[in-house]
Amino acid sequence: MAITFERKKQKQNNILYTIIAAVLICAVFLGMVTSFYFAAEKEAYEMLHIQTKQIKDDLTLQLKSDRENLITMANFAAKLYADGEGYDRMFDSFKPIGLFSNIGILNSDNTFITKMGSIDLNGKISFQDEASRGEYISGRIPDLTRDGQEIIRSAVPIKVDNKTVGVLYGVIPLNTIGEKYNKMAKELDAQLFVYDKITGKFVIDTINNPLGELSQLKTREYNDGYSYEDLITTDKGYSSFKSIRTGEDLYIHYSTIEDFNWGIMLARYETQVFAQTHITARILLVTFAIIILIIAVYLQLLLKSEKDRTKLNVESSAIRKLLLEVNEQYTNITAAMKSIKKFSDSRSAFFTDTDGEDFYYIEPSLKEELLSGKDRKYFQSELFKYAANLHNVNKSAISFMQIIPNSHLKETNSELYHFLCEHHIKDISFAIIADKKNHVGILGTINPKKSAATRTLLEDIVVCFSIAIYNKKHLNKTELAATTDSLTGALNRVAYKKDILVFDEEKPEEFSCIYIDVNELHIRNNKYGHAAGDEMLIYIANSLKEAFYGHRIYRMGGDEFLVFAKDTKQETIKQNIETFVELLKPKGYHVAIGMSYRNQNSNCEEMEREAEIRMYEAKAQYYQNKEEKSVAKAEDKSYVHLRTGIREIDTMISVLKEHYNGIYRVSLETDRASRILMPSYLGYGENEENFSKLLKKYINDIVHPDSHRAVMSFLNYDAIKRQISEDNLPSITYRKTNGETVTLSIYNLDDDKDNVKDTLWVFAKN
Numbered sequence: 001m002a003i004t005f006e007r008k009k010q011k012q013n014n015i016l017y018t019i020i021a022a023v024l025i026c027a028v029f030l031g032m033v034t035s036f037y038f039a040a041e042k043e044a045y046e047m048l049h050i051q052t053k054q055i056k057d058d059l060t061l062q063l064k065s066d067r068e069n070l071i072t073m074a075n076f077a078a079k080l081y082a083d084g085e086g087y088d089r090m091f092d093s094f095k096p097i098g099l100f101s102n103i104g105i106l107n108s109d110n111t112f113i114t115k116m117g118s119i120d121l122n123g124k125i126s127f128q129d130e131a132s133r134g135e136y137i138s139g140r141i142p143d144l145t146r147d148g149q150e151i152i153r154s155a156v157p158i159k160v161d162n163k164t165v166g167v168l169y170g171v172i173p174l175n176t177i178g179e180k181y182n183k184m185a186k187e188l189d190a191q192l193f194v195y196d197k198i199t200g201k202f203v204i205d206t207i208n209n210p211l212g213e214l215s216q217l218k219t220r221e222y223n224d225g226y227s228y229e230d231l232i233t234t235d236k237g238y239s240s241f242k243s244i245r246t247g248e249d250l251y252i253h254y255s256t257i258e259d260f261n262w263g264i265m266l267a268r269y270e271t272q273v274f275a276q277t278h279i280t281a282r283i284l285l286v287t288f289a290i291i292i293l294i295i296a297v298y299l300q301l302l303l304k305s306e307k308d309r310t311k312l313n314v315e316s317s318a319i320r321k322l323l324l325e326v327n328e329q330y331t332n333i334t335a336a337m338k339s340i341k342k343f344s345d346s347r348s349a350f351f352t353d354t355d356g357e358d359f360y361y362i363e364p365s366l367k368e369e370l371l372s373g374k375d376r377k378y379f380q381s382e383l384f385k386y387a388a389n390l391h392n393v394n395k396s397a398i399s400f401m402q403i404i405p406n407s408h409l410k411e412t413n414s415e416l417y418h419f420l421c422e423h424h425i426k427d428i429s430f431a432i433i434a435d436k437k438n439h440v441g442i443l444g445t446i447n448p449k450k451s452a453a454t455r456t457l458l459e460d461i462v463v464c465f466s467i468a469i470y471n472k473k474h475l476n477k478t479e480l481a482a483t484t485d486s487l488t489g490a491l492n493r494v495a496y497k498k499d500i501l502v503f504d505e506e507k508p509e510e511f512s513c514i515y516i517d518v519n520e521l522h523i524r525n526n527k528y529g530h531a532a533g534d535e536m537l538i539y540i541a542n543s544l545k546e547a548f549y550g551h552r553i554y555r556m557g558g559d560e561f562l563v564f565a566k567d568t569k570q571e572t573i574k575q576n577i578e579t580f581v582e583l584l585k586p587k588g589y590h591v592a593i594g595m596s597y598r599n600q601n602s603n604c605e606e607m608e609r610e611a612e613i614r615m616y617e618a619k620a621q622y623y624q625n626k627e628e629k630s631v632a633k634a635e636d637k638s639y640v641h642l643r644t645g646i647r648e649i650d651t652m653i654s655v656l657k658e659h660y661n662g663i664y665r666v667s668l669e670t671d672r673a674s675r676i677l678m679p680s681y682l683g684y685g686e687n688e689e690n691f692s693k694l695l696k697k698y699i700n701d702i703v704h705p706d707s708h709r710a711v712m713s714f715l716n717y718d719a720i721k722r723q724i725s726e727d728n729l730p731s732i733t734y735r736k737t738n739g740e741t742v743t744l745s746i747y748n749l750d751d752d753k754d755n756v757k758d759t760l761w762v763f764a765k766n
Contacts, residue, residue, distance in 0.1 A: 139196025337361035488541030592619035
């Protein structure tokens with residue numbers, strides 16, 4: 001009990017440890033993945049910071065370079081103005097440079113001069129305001145020369161003697177600056193936004209077309225720790241919000257281009273930030289799934305192993321219990337063999353030892369594969385050879401061996417190899433137990449499907465099995481003698497009485513009773529002596545043992561035998577009966593046989609009575625046929641045979657009359673009856689062509705009035721047929737007017753229970 005508890009505790013601990021390991025692995029995995037995403041987020045922000053500065057520096061350098069060029073051109077324009085020349089030379093020599101696609105000069109009278117001519121901008125722009133601003137770069141503003149267009153203007157005053165005489169503009173088209181820096185942002189796999197911090201209008205926008213404004217970001221859903229207010233009030237930092245385009249997070253670094261009062265933002269979508277992390281996470285996820293799968297398989301194998309071990313322990317304990325109680329219940333050895341066969345999922349299980357003990361169990365459906373006769377002796381002798389060799393090598397009291405018909409066996413023992421192949425034996429797994437006196441016991445299975453578990457079981461119980469066989473053999477000789485008929489070796493009535501208690505309790509699904517009576521034993525004893533009669537009985541008993549091998553065979557009296565067969569189909573029993581009759585023919589012996597069969601709710605005494613009645617019917621038929629044959633022979637011989645038959649029939653009737661009042665064979669279709677037991681029982685002249693009328697008169701005259709109604713129900717032949725078809729025995733016990741108690745039972749004499757015609761009506765004394 002303590003060992004079982006410890007194993008159970010160990011099993012629980014193993015499962016608990018495995019689950020804890022799985023949980024820890026999950027926690028480690030989640031921690032790793034989380035740390036990877038945090039690291040990726042941090043790295044993304046750092047990279048955005050670096051790349052924002054890179055673009056910012058490039059843009060600042062470009063704008064300053066363009067301004068330097070514009071200042072040079074403004075100085076040239078001032079010289080032209082001081083010399084009294086026009087600006088044509090400057091316009092003619094200008095070519096697009098840097099971000100500038102064109103230039104123009106705003107004069108003090110608000111006229112705007114370009115290479116194409118002059119435009120009056122009065123009312124659209126103020127020279128005084130522009131002159132007072134000095135050098136500057138605008139944000140996104142309308143193009144004064146073309147309606148509906150927007151540009152960026154870089155302005156430098158044209159001064160002569162420190163007086164502003166004009167303002168030189170370099171025109172930066174939005175598509176020019178956008179194309180250059182959109183390309184740079186694309187190479188960085190990011191989105192770029194540059195905006196005028198005063199107006200909030202984007203001058204570079206890689207997402208929106210037309211260009212958007214910073215105020216559009218006000219309605220975005222910002223992640224925890226970030227807000228629109230921080231974005232517009234601080235010079236630089238990080239921010240994050242959900243994109244309305246994709247629904248995923250957008251990670252941003254923003255800064256200020258101080259020299260031009262512009263803001264710059266570089267952003268990446270979540271999928272861009274975590275692209276590599278997603279790949280790493282997927283790899284980790286696959287790795288994690290594989291680990292979890294391995295753990296699950298391991299846990300499954302562990303549980304299966306524990307389950308198999310528990311099942312093995314339970315089976316081993318159950319078999320040991322059967323073997324320990326073998327002296328109390330002789331069927332326990334068969335039950336143990338059956339358990340071994342079932343557990344190993346093998347063709348059969350067997351035990352044999354050097355003292356000649358031989359036990360086995362095989363499914364009834366596989367009995368044609370049973371080794372018997374010379375084959376069995378050869379099989380056992382080979383096993384003993386291998387067992388002896390193995391014992392001599394390892395000197396162990398318990399050993400295990402497996403014989404398989406492979407190439408090695410073919411080379412070393414060709415005869416055994418071909419024997420195994422011929423009998424469809426693919427594997428013999430057996431445990432060997434040997435003592436110092438060279439007594440060897442072998443417990444094994446043929447064609448087991450669970451080889452490893454079978455080996456463990458056999459090694460675990462072989463000692464107990466050998467001891468049980470020894471005890472059964474040496475400590476129960478008295479019981480064996482008490483339950484065995486000394487003449488025939490069949491079981492006697494003592495064993496019969498024990499067995500019917502067992503069978504009535506077991507109620508096998510398929511159960512048969514075969515009653516056998518030896519014909520003409522009395523004549524043989526008188527003619528040849530009792531030795532000849534004994535010889536006849538021994539031969540018949542041995543024939544029964546051969547035909548009904550594995551079933552319980554009893555000698556019930558001087559010339560009567562009985563067989564109980566369980567878990568065997570009716571067709572098989574009929575074949576066994578035919579085999580038995582064939583075995584008797586060479587000796588010229590004759591027997592009368594009666595059989596009863598149930599596939600549910602069997603009752604041994606009831607089945608024995610039914611079989612006995614059918615046996616007597618067969619016996620009567622035997623003598624009737626014998627009388628008919630004797631009439632055709634010579635007159636002197638026919639007289640002898642006729643007298644012999646009458647003597648046997650009289651003997652049979654005298655025996656029957658001790659137990660039965662009357663036996664009738666009744667046709668439920670024609671209502672005709674024929675008497676089997678004489679003299680007549682019902683009386684009244686025995687009108688056998690109208691049995692129901694005869695029975696009705698018997699009920700009215702002989703049966704006690706209290707039983708009239710019950711017995712009258714047996715006049716309903718349809719009800720009797722229905723009971724028989726439902727495997728019920730129509731039977732009733734009633735009282736006669738003289739106080740005598742009688743039991744009436746009706747038996748089906750047809751093979752087809754659903755179409756009953758011929759029945760046997762038995763009136764038995766109580």
